[in-house]
Amino acid sequence: MQKENAALLSKEKWGKTLSYIKRNKYYYLLLLPGLIYYIIFHYVPMYGIIIVFKDFSFKKGILGSDWIGLENFRYLFHLSEFWNVFRNSLILSLLRLFASFPVSVILALMLNEIGNRKYQRITQTLVYLPHFISWVVLGGIMVNFLSPTWGVINQVLKNLGFTPIFFMGKPEYFRPLVIISSIWKEAGWGTILYLAAMTGIDTELYDAASVDGANRIQKMRYITLPGIRSTIVLSFILRTGSLMSNGFEQIYILQNSQNISVSEVFETYTYKMGLGNGRYSFSTAVGLFTTVISLIMMLITNYIAKKGGEESLW
Amino acid sequence: MKKRILATMLCLTMAAGLLAGCGSKGSAPAKEETPAETTAQKEESAPAATAAEEQAAEETAAEETTEAAAEEYVMNTDPITITIMDRAPESFSYEDNQVLDKIAEITGVTLAYEIPPMSNYTERLQVVMAADEMCDVSYTWGFGATTYQKWAEDGLIWDVTDMIGDYPNLMANIPQNQWDAARCEDGRIYAVPKPHQDSVYGIGINTDWLNKLVDGKVPANLEELEAFGKLVAESDPDANGQKDTFLFSPPGVWGDGWIVQAFMPYVGGSVLPKLPDFDGEYKIRQKMDGYLPYLRWFRDMYAQGLIDPEFFTNNTYDDRTKFQQNRTAICALTVGQNITTSLVNGMVGEDVDPDLFSQYITLAPCMKPDGQDKANVEQSASNWGGWMISANVDEETVRRILGFLDWANTEEGWLMMNGGVQGHNYDTYDPETKTVTKTQEEREFDKEINSYASMASGLGGIMLQSVTAGDEISLKRAVYNTNELKDFLTTVNVVSVPSISFPAYTQFTADNPDLVDRLTNMEENFVTGNIDEAAFTSFLEDEWFPAIAPAEEEYLQTMNEYAASAQ
Known part of the structure; x- marks a missing residue:
């Protein structure tokens, strides 16, 4: 009897879903190209991940290459620099997360408070612009600006009576340089999401707060921030999903033999050890390893968010 | 109703566009035998010293073959289209290109270029190779790269060692040291070098x-x-x-x-x-x-x-x-x-x-x-990368490709691929200084030619120069450029360096990439004073020398045997 009821319920549920889809069939039809895109370009190629357990050979192809079990991982974990690279990647990612993530939120709040629309738009455009400069160009500018001999920054320091600082030659400056340049380049772009979320806040709340005598800071604290809280939390969870990824270009461009002890991260290491030598299986193994770490971190963050009564991914 | 039809059509168009974008470009012929196996008649990998001797024998044989081939060789000019993946700048325009039309008229070969952005050519080539979607001919920037060796090993590209002797102009314009530079560890040649200036x-x-x-x-x-x-x-x-x-x-x-x-x-x-x-x-x-x-x-x-x-x-x-x-x-x-x-x-x-x-x-x-x-x-091997032929093409097509490359290494081919068509791209040609003069009108067609897109950029170690007609300083500069190296060589001793490969060392660098990288960093840190000599030498003694010992042993044996055979 219970089984029959459950089957009936399930059938009813399916029926409702189907009739919902039928009712909104054109929306679902519009979804189709995106779905096909994801299946073809993101899911189908995933079978290639099996090469981490294979000695990939062009001649034999992905399926035909010889199985070597966990050999690629054994090789990875036994490389002398591996743990140093792991540490560098983690530290840099965490610094990036905790130092640059809040900047976009703060910047978005500040932009939202600009009363003059024209001025707000100009400011917004100006803070977005660095996002479109490639790291190659930006890296070149940084190396030139920070040069102890010819750089503008050290010229200023010299004129102020300070000793020039060899920013690119000292490992202790590498991480701050990466974080500061990341913030400068990407913080503006990161505000888009929060500004969009802010437009969804009911303006009557602000009017009511004004009637109650709330000042700007109070409105920001008690209306705007809670209004975009779920966006912030979701964005944070998603950021933890790419925790081990530091990007290749920026690090590679700022890296040199003098700061290599702190600048070698998975992206640059994989490039040199794997792709440079045509070891595709090994490179994929590194990619899989970092993805698994990121997935675990994302799951933990999502769990904490859910437990804390916040919005979560599922 | 109209809206529904429109929405349906829109979705179908988007989906069709998506599927068209990821369609296969055609089925490649089945790879039953790799060219390396069919033409190379591979022996067991011989020791490098033996390879050196074989190389010397091959050189002599090649010279004899070249002379004979020069008399017998006749280029096949039946129409054929050859696809080429090349590293060339965007300024080169291969569409509506009168030079390519003229080349097709003379040689029967229609060149169909595929030119990815120069900045990520190497990555694109690697992807194409991994996907087994190589054009008939692909340009490789360097022969020293592990990837070139790997592609050869995996049978993705033709072994042309036994065929090149049939093409007299290839053999005449590409010096032996350039062929040697293209040799893989098995002693075989898997690409035709693109000759450059000396x-x-x-x-x-x-x-x-x-x-x-x-x-x-x-x-x-x-x-x-x-x-x-x-x-x-x-x-x-x-x-x-x-x-x-x-x-x-x-x-x-x-x-x-x-x-x-x-x-x-x-x-x-x-x-x-x-x-x-x-x-x-x-x-x-x-x-x-x-x-x-x-x-x-x-x-x-x-x-x-x-x-x-x-x-x-x-x-x-x-x-x-x-x-x-x-x-x-x-x-x-x-x-x-x-x-x-x-x-x-x-x-x-x-x-x-x-x-x-x-x-x-x-x-x-x-x-x-x-x-x-x-x-x-x-005297460095003055080649500018080279041309690899896909294993997916049959032997007859390989012969056509080699025939075309042979033509590109004649003065006629070289001049056309680097200078264009007389009367359209240039006015006069001086074979002495290898210089063409151009009028302003002819300069407008410069986009039809590019040394990157040419199959041979150097003829006899000299690149084609172009000057604007009537510009005396440019003409003077062209003469200066041609003579510069000739004059400089009188002030130095030219040393010949043998072209020998060391498989154990290649394996060592592949197995110990972090150690090789570390040596470079240690050397730079020693120079900049970040580490002292004791730390540097202890790295050499404790880590570097023990790790490289097997490769060193092979190197010493190979070089000593080479020296003995050279005496």
Whole structure:
């Protein structure tokens, strides 16, 4: 009897879903190209991940290459620099997360408070612009600006009576340089999401707060921030999903033999050890390893968010 | 209703577009046998010394074959389309290209180019190779790359060793050292080199500073070099009121081979030198008598502030840029056609009369070892990458491709691919200086030709030059460019370096990439004073020498056997 009821319920549920889809069939039809895109370009190629357990050979192809079990991982974990690279990647990612993530939120709040629309738009455009400069160009500018001999920054320091600082030659400056340049380049772009979320806040709340005598800071604290809280939390969870990824270009461009002890991260290491030598299986193994770490971190963050009564991914 | 139809059509169009974008470009012929197996008749991999002997025998055989082939060879001109993946700039336009039409008319070959962005050509090539979607012909930038060896090993590209002898113009225009550069570890050739201009190592010195600081005397030894360096660093030769000038800014510790010459009997080179040390013994670089003295000298220069303190941040050509910006006194060069012209024009910012070149740059040979009259220079294999033929094409097509490459290495083919069609792209051609003159109208069709898109950019070691008709200075410069290398070679000893590969070393670098990387970092850190000599030598003794021992053993055996067979 219970089984029959459950089957009936399930059938009813399916029926409702189907009739919902039928009712909104054109929306679902519009979804189709995106779905096909994801299946073809993101899911189908995933079978290639099996090469981490294979000695990939062009001649034999992905399926035909010889199985070597966990050999690629054994090789990875036994490389002398591996743990140093792991540490560098983690530290840099965490610094990036905790130092640059809040900047976009703060910047978005500040932009939202600009009363003059024209001025707000100009400011917004100006803070977005660095996002479109490639790291190659930006890296070149940084190396030139920070040069102890010819750089503008050290010229200023010299004129102020300070000793020039060899920013690119000292490992202790590498991480701050990466974080500061990341913030400068990407913080503006990161505000888009929060500004969009802010437009969804009911303006009557602000009017009511004004009637109650709330000042700007109070409105920001008690209306705007809670209004975009779920966006912030979701964005944070998603950021933890790419925790081990530091990007290749920026690090590679700022890296040199003098700061290599702190600048070698998975992206640059994989490039040199794997792709440079045509070891595709090994490179994929590194990619899989970092993805698994990121997935675990994302799951933990999502769990904490859910437990804390916040919005979560599922 | 209309809206529904429109929405349905929109979705279908989007989905169709998506599917069209990921459609296969056609089924490749089944790969039953790899060309390497069918044509190479591979033996078991022979020891390198044997490979060297075989190479010598092959050279003789090739010469004989070339002579015979020259008489017999007739190019097949039946129409065929050959697809080419090439590394060329966007300025090259292959659509509505009259030069390509003319080439098709003469040779029967229609060239269908596929040109990805230059900046990520190598990555694109790797993807194409991994997906087994290679064009009939693909350009590879370097033969030293592990990937080229791997593609050959995996049978993705044709082994052309036994076929090239049938093409007399290929054999005539591509010198033996270029063929040797394209040899893989199995001793076979899997790509046809793209011949380029000849060049040798040398240096350029800022003439103004040289005159100002040392009365124009080119430093002849390390002491004089150091003395000159001190004056450059201290005397403010650019008169900007700041001590911001340096002797040189090398691209890495081993980037400036011109100094290495004073310590070791070769310029730059690899970890496994193919010339013996001064005592006549073969040694890996780290065991050569001059290895540590060179690094100590470098460290001393760095500590004294004579070398650009930021040299380790240099990217390709940064050393040249700093020289042109009057920041450094000396710049390492590959002296060949055009080098002085491009350097001086870059320094001045406009075209300079060649008669005035010496006012800006003094060309000089590398440093020389004690007791030697002239500095040594390696005659480098002056190829500019090469052409790989896909294993997916049949042997008949390979023959057509080789036939076409053969034509591209004739004066007619070379001139057409680099200069275009007479009367359309250029006006006159002077075979003596290998220079074409162009009218302004003809210049408008320059987009139809490009040395990157040419199958052979050098003929007899010289590149085609173009000058605008009536521009006397350009004409003078063309003559200067052609003679530059010829004149420079009279001041140096040209040393021949054998082309031998060491499979165990290649394997060592593949198995120990982090150690190889670490050696480079340790050397730079020793030079910059971040680590002391004890730490550096203990790294060599404890980690480097034990790890490289098997590769070293193979290297010594190979080189000693080579030396014995050469006597």
